[in-house]
């Protein structure tokens with residue numbers, strides 16, 4: 064039985080299959096370091112680069128924090144690329 068048949072069977076029974084959100088891969092830091100420390104706060108958690116101590120914004124869940132880390136890296140890369148020209 065493949066996923067389509069499984070979905071059809073599930074809907075017959077009145078269930079809806081929801082795909083599990085896959086944890087995104089954490090991007091390496093802009094400094095090139097690929098090791099981070101995870102910190103927990105009252106509001107949630109964030110990541111700190113082990114090399115340059117760059118910190119991501121706080122996310123409510125690990126999934127959220129990973130996305131915020133990746134977003135921060137992407138934006139930092141864009142901003143630094145613009146500064147270079």
Ligand SMILES: [Zn+2]
Pocket residue numbers: 092093094095096112113114115116117
């Ligand atoms: Zn770093």
